[in-house]
Amino acid sequence: MSSTANTALALELDGISKAYNGIPAVQNICFKLKKHHVLGLVGENGAGKSTILGVINGVVSPDAGHMRIYGKAATFGHPDEAARHGVATVFQEQGLVPQLPVYENMFLGRENKFSVGGVLRRRSMIAEAQAVLDELQIDNVDPCAVTGDLSFGQRQLVEIAKAFALARVYPVEPIILLDEPTSALSEKEAGKLFDGIQHWRTKASIIIVSHSMADIFRCCDDIVALKDGRGVAQLDAKDTSPDKLHELIVGRKREEEYYKEFRQRKPGERVVLSIQRIRKDPVVSEISFDVREGEIVGFAGVLGAGKAVVASMVAGLTPRDGGEVMIEGKPIASGSSFQAISQGIGYVPAERNLAGIIGAHTLEWNLTLPGLSRVMGRSGMVISARKSAEVTNHWLKRLKVRAPGGGTIARNLSGGNQQKVVFAKWLARGVKVLVLDEPGRGLDVGAKEEIYELIRDIASEGTAVLLISDNLPELIGLSNRILVMRKGQVTAEFQADAGAKPAESAIVKHMI
Amino acid sequence: MSTTTVSTGTSKRLTSRPQALRAYYPILAQFTAVIILIAFFAIQNPLFFSLTNFQNIGMQSSVLLLVALAGTLVIMIGSIDLSVGATVVLATLITAIAVDIYGSAGGIALAVLTGAIVGLVNGGLLVYLKVPSFLATLGMMSVLGGIAGHISGGIAIVYQNWGYTDLVNGSFLMGLPNVATVALLSAVVLAFVSLRTKFGRYLYAIGGGEVVASNSGVPINRFKIWAFVVCGALCGLAGALLAGQVGAGTPAAGSAILLNSIAAIVMGGTALSGGVGGPHRTILGVLLIAILSNGMDVTEVGGFTQEIVKGLVIIIAVALTTDRKKYQFIK
Numbered sequence: 001m002s003s004t005a006n007t008a009l010a011l012e013l014d015g016i017s018k019a020y021n022g023i024p025a026v027q028n029i030c031f032k033l034k035k036h037h038v039l040g041l042v043g044e045n046g047a048g049k050s051t052i053l054g055v056i057n058g059v060v061s062p063d064a065g066h067m068r069i070y071g072k073a074a075t076f077g078h079p080d081e082a083a084r085h086g087v088a089t090v091f092q093e094q095g096l097v098p099q100l101p102v103y104e105n106m107f108l109g110r111e112n113k114f115s116v117g118g119v120l121r122r123r124s125m126i127a128e129a130q131a132v133l134d135e136l137q138i139d140n141v142d143p144c145a146v147t148g149d150l151s152f153g154q155r156q157l158v159e160i161a162k163a164f165a166l167a168r169v170y171p172v173e174p175i176i177l178l179d180e181p182t183s184a185l186s187e188k189e190a191g192k193l194f195d196g197i198q199h200w201r202t203k204a205s206i207i208i209v210s211h212s213m214a215d216i217f218r219c220c221d222d223i224v225a226l227k228d229g230r231g232v233a234q235l236d237a238k239d240t241s242p243d244k245l246h247e248l249i250v251g252r253k254r255e256e257e258y259y260k261e262f263r264q265r266k267p268g269e270r271v272v273l274s275i276q277r278i279r280k281d282p283v284v285s286e287i288s289f290d291v292r293e294g295e296i297v298g299f300a301g302v303l304g305a306g307k308a309v310v311a312s313m314v315a316g317l318t319p320r321d322g323g324e325v326m327i328e329g330k331p332i333a334s335g336s337s338f339q340a341i342s343q344g345i346g347y348v349p350a351e352r353n354l355a356g357i358i359g360a361h362t363l364e365w366n367l368t369l370p371g372l373s374r375v376m377g378r379s380g381m382v383i384s385a386r387k388s389a390e391v392t393n394h395w396l397k398r399l400k401v402r403a404p405g406g407g408t409i410a411r412n413l414s415g416g417n418q419q420k421v422v423f424a425k426w427l428a429r430g431v432k433v434l435v436l437d438e439p440g441r442g443l444d445v446g447a448k449e450e451i452y453e454l455i456r457d458i459a460s461e462g463t464a465v466l467l468i469s470d471n472l473p474e475l476i477g478l479s480n481r482i483l484v485m486r487k488g489q490v491t492a493e494f495q496a497d498a499g500a501k502p503a504e505s506a507i508v509k510h511m512i
Numbered sequence: 513m514s515t516t517t518v519s520t521g522t523s524k525r526l527t528s529r530p531q532a533l534r535a536y537y538p539i540l541a542q543f544t545a546v547i548i549l550i551a552f553f554a555i556q557n558p559l560f561f562s563l564t565n566f567q568n569i570g571m572q573s574s575v576l577l578l579v580a581l582a583g584t585l586v587i588m589i590g591s592i593d594l595s596v597g598a599t600v601v602l603a604t605l606i607t608a609i610a611v612d613i614y615g616s617a618g619g620i621a622l623a624v625l626t627g628a629i630v631g632l633v634n635g636g637l638l639v640y641l642k643v644p645s646f647l648a649t650l651g652m653m654s655v656l657g658g659i660a661g662h663i664s665g666g667i668a669i670v671y672q673n674w675g676y677t678d679l680v681n682g683s684f685l686m687g688l689p690n691v692a693t694v695a696l697l698s699a700v701v702l703a704f705v706s707l708r709t710k711f712g713r714y715l716y717a718i719g720g721g722e723v724v725a726s727n728s729g730v731p732i733n734r735f736k737i738w739a740f741v742v743c744g745a746l747c748g749l750a751g752a753l754l755a756g757q758v759g760a761g762t763p764a765a766g767s768a769i770l771l772n773s774i775a776a777i778v779m780g781g782t783a784l785s786g787g788v789g790g791p792h793r794t795i796l797g798v799l800l801i802a803i804l805s806n807g808m809d810v811t812e813v814g815g816f817t818q819e820i821v822k823g824l825v826i827i828i829a830v831a832l833t834t835d836r837k838k839y840q841f842i843k
Binding site for chain 2: 315317337338340341342347349354355356357358359360361365366368369370372373376381382383385425
């Protein structure tokens with residue numbers, strides 16, 4: 001690791017580590033991006049990709065490590081400085097102001113160049129924007145168009161153009177970070193993007209973060225594989241294959257203990273939840289499946305494959321465009337969470353803080369919310385303080401929630417304990433079907449294990465469980481049966497009996 | 513109660529006692545403020561600390577208490593009703609006209625009905641047309657003000673039914689004026705309803721986390737509308753009582769009621785972001801505002817200065833109660 005400036009390198013990370021609340025997000029990450037190269041950053045959810053992007057574009061200050069941009073040591077935590085060095089990020093959630101015209105977005109924050117005594121020279125901004133678009137051969141974007149009126153793909157091109165526009169303000173070659181660039185693009189748009197990348201790379205260095213092996217192998221020279229916050233390898237794309245790479249980023253053996261496989265039981269005969277040809281245009285097309293009592297049915301698929309929408313339709317949160325959801329033969333109206341809940345469906349959302357728990361309220365209030373009618377006094381109108389406390393204490397104890405009592409304010413609990421309270425909400429109410437959307441997300445290893453134990457308990461009591469997860473080992477480990485989705489359709493179904501679990505690679509094949 | 517905390521790593525250490533105490537800090541602060549205010553005004557003018565004056569405070573703050581309770585229900589769900597003052601004004605006029613035609617009961621009933629309809633429209637605008645409550649009720653305030661102007665021609669409507677004045681100002685219970693009895697009774701009922709019924713719990717849930725409430729099966733829209741309807745009806749009742757106290761329907765006074773009620777709600781600890789506080793907290797807020805207003809009157813602080821003081825009090829109270837973690841951006 002010589003510290004002398006190496007001009008052939010655009011970017012160099014050396015020993016980057018970062019922890020949040022004591023949980024390491026990335027550890028000792030080292031890699032190099034050569035000038036005019038395209039580097040792919042791959043890894044599962046939670047492998048640390050976003051943290052690394054954040055470090056490079058200056059949003060995240062790492063706890064340790066160094067970064068050099070064009071050979072010069074960079075200080076961390078200053079997005080503006082990163083921008084001045086040419087680093088530009090194209091995010092999944094786009095960073096453009098929809099109300100502004102394209103040319104203003106392209107020079108947002110860099111207007112000084114066009115300012116005469118505080119007044120912007122509109123015409124030269126437009127001309128400059130057009131010049132950048134021309135140079136990039138982007139011919140389907142009008143610099144004067146209102147950004148919000150453009151398609152997603154067009155807006156993405158604007159973001160890329162914005163990165164190159166930077167190079168006109170600061171005399172540096174841009175380093176462009178693309179975060180999941182194809183996740184919301186059509187096949188054709190994605191093709192155009194990759195053609196563009198081949199053209200643009202002569203004037204820039206590019207890092208692509210992607211779930212999709214296909215994307216990575218389509219355009220990258222180098223690949224950095226991440227696993228659990230560590231860099232496992234930097235490879236030459238020519239010397240590796242998707243299979244090999246996948247092994248690297250998943251690479252851990254499934255731990256049967258962890259997922260309580262020995263507790264997996266054969267599902268009952270009785271069908272509890274029956275889904276018939278539900279669809280949501282254009283994200284989910286005609287999906288049918290049954291969940292039996294005590295069965296855990298898992299849904300696999302990449303981000304945007306439609307599995308979360310299926311969960312949301314079953315829970316009655318998203319209105320469906322067709323098809324039936326039935327519980328024990330009784331149909332449930334579309335988009336009525338109220339009816340779904342009263343028929344016995346419980347929903348544990350992926351976004352715990354936004355959708356699962358009210359942070360400002362006590363555990364007791366949170367826990368009794370879906371089943372208030374069950375803690376009413378004899379009149380049926382007034383909440384019985386005694387019953388409410390009884391129910392709360394029973395479930396807090398049963399689920400081993402670590403809290404002083406039901407009066408504790410929910411936001412003061414750790415994520416794992418909050419998640420247990422979300423489960424308790426439904427268990428206290430009594431459910432026939434539990435829909436779990438990413439139940440382990442954001443939890444540390446120990447908390448996850450407790451949640452898995454809980455899921456096994458719930459299934460053993462005969463509840464039908466629908467499990468949505470981006471975490472494949474979790475999905476395989478917990479499910480009795482796995483449905484794989486791609487682009488809104490079920491592409492495969494796997495039996496996942498204890499001791500005879502399908503391999504991840506077999507499932508991934510149907511995901512991408 | 514005491515679950516032993518043997519954490520596997522990162523769960524925060526929780527000890528029950530300091531946390532429980534901390535929950536009472538705001539209420540302790542309010543009591544302290546009440547005592548300091550009373551002491552301060554009593555030193556400034558000994559007449560302040562007299563039974564007659566405390567009865568005065570009770571009389572003056574009854575209508576304010578009703579309106580503040582009404583507004584609390586809406587602020588609890590994270591919305592706001594700026595039309596409460598205008599609703600009260602319109603209700604005083606309706607009462608003044610109706611008591612001479614339909615008698616006392618008819619006057620009260622019509623005023624309450626008027627308020628409920630206003631609330632229904634406000635709630636409908638929010639829920640079905642997705643007009644933010646701030647704007648819907650701001651517009652409603654102007655509309656109601658105009659209607660009040662048309663009805664009254666800008667001057668007070670004096671009614672002849674003296675029996676109504678006697679009813680409102682008379683006393684059925686322990687020498688307490690009936691207007692105060694009604695206000696206190698409403699406070700008790702609403703506090704109970706908020707804390708111990710489904711209606712109340714749902715309002716808290718909607719304000720605390722609308723998505724969570726919806727996911728938990730709370731019919732959000734229905735309860736939002738109900739919050740506005742009950743708020744409007746209470747404002748109607750407040751208007752009827754105000755007309756009874758004054759002996760006439762008054763076309764003015766709407767903006768003072770609005771400002772004072774919001775000040776009282778926020779001082780009481782119901783955050784504008786919703787989900788915390790509630791009617792039981794507003795009672796203390798009203799007491800603070802009532803003592804502050806009366807004290808400034810008794811110590812002959814000018815009207816303009818009073819407005820400045822109350823405005824500042826609102827700003828400081830909001831600054832102290834805002835849950836900054838809940839917002840990414842303040843607009």
